[in-house]
Amino acid sequence: MKAVIQSGGRGTRLRPYTSVLPKPLMPIGARPVLELLLHWLRRSGIEEIYITTGYLGHLIRSFCGNGEQWGINIIYTQEIEPLGTVGALSLLREKLDTTFLVLNGDILTDLNLSAFTGSHRRHGGPLTIATTARPTKLDFGVIDEVGDVVVQFREKPTLVNHVSMGIYCMEPDVLPFIPNGTPFGFDDLVLCMMQKNVPVHTFRHSGLWLDIGRVDDFHKAQEIDWDGQVPSHQAAAI
Structure with a gap:
């Protein structure tokens, strides 16, 4: 199993911090997000990893090197111009010639990769999205109406959606x-596949997931002991 970590974004949601560091190198305790991601992949038996870089990519290459310190092999790509969330693929x-993982370089999770990839193989489709519930x-007060008549009013409700x-x-x-x-986004890919009637499947995760690009999640990540934590959903080797 190969994995591609998308690390070419500019991290605009975390400015001004990301004016100095690319988002995957933002510190979570004593370690950057990217190192925690690499540890997670390595524990799941993934040893061949591609990191797509763009903005401040030289800092990522300087920090990670070839990956030998973690027992993995890292190969880099460099975007001359931003290519969107999946355009760098x-x-x-020529390298991605079998089933592979793609993940953003600014997330932390205890997703069970063995269960995730197993579900993907069972349905036999070309693409599976890991999803989770997010409130x-x-x-605002939300109005439901039929014509011009109010049938329901909810004052500042909390909505729960399943998100990628x-x-x-x-x-x-x-x-x-x-x-x-x-430039080609993941949304472009999904819409294109749906237009051609190619099925896109999902896998629902109920455990830990943090999007470090959001300030609230970045702060939550600082409260977790990542060295001492044994995630409840940690995967066995793939």
Whole structure:
């Protein structure tokens, strides 16, 4: 199993901190997000990892090197211009020749990768999205109406939606949908596949998931003992 860590973004949600450091190198305690991600992948038996870089990519390469300190092999790509959330996969067409993982470089989770990839293989489709439930507190009164008549009013409700965790299991069949040299987002990929009636599956996760690009999640991550933690959903080797 190969994994691609997407690390080319500018981290605009965490400015001004990311004016100095790329988002994957933002510190969580004594370690950057990216190192915690690499440890998680290594514990799950993944040893071949590609890191796509763009903004401040030289800092990521300087920190991680070739990965030998963690018992993994790291290969880098460099975006000359931003290619979006999955556009950088076009630079790895010849390398991604079997089932592979794609994940954002700014997330922390205890997702069981063995269960995730097992579900992907069982349904046999080309793409599986890891999802989780996320509450959103609205600061407005929400009106449900039929015509111009109010049928329900909810004052500042909390809505729960299932959201993408930024972790995907893919087959090489996905790569032809991604154009060369053109910014291309994951939303573009999913819409393109749906338009061509290619199924996109999901895998629901109920454990830990933090999006470090959000200030609230970044602060929550600081409260966790990542060295001492044994995640309840940690995967066995794939």
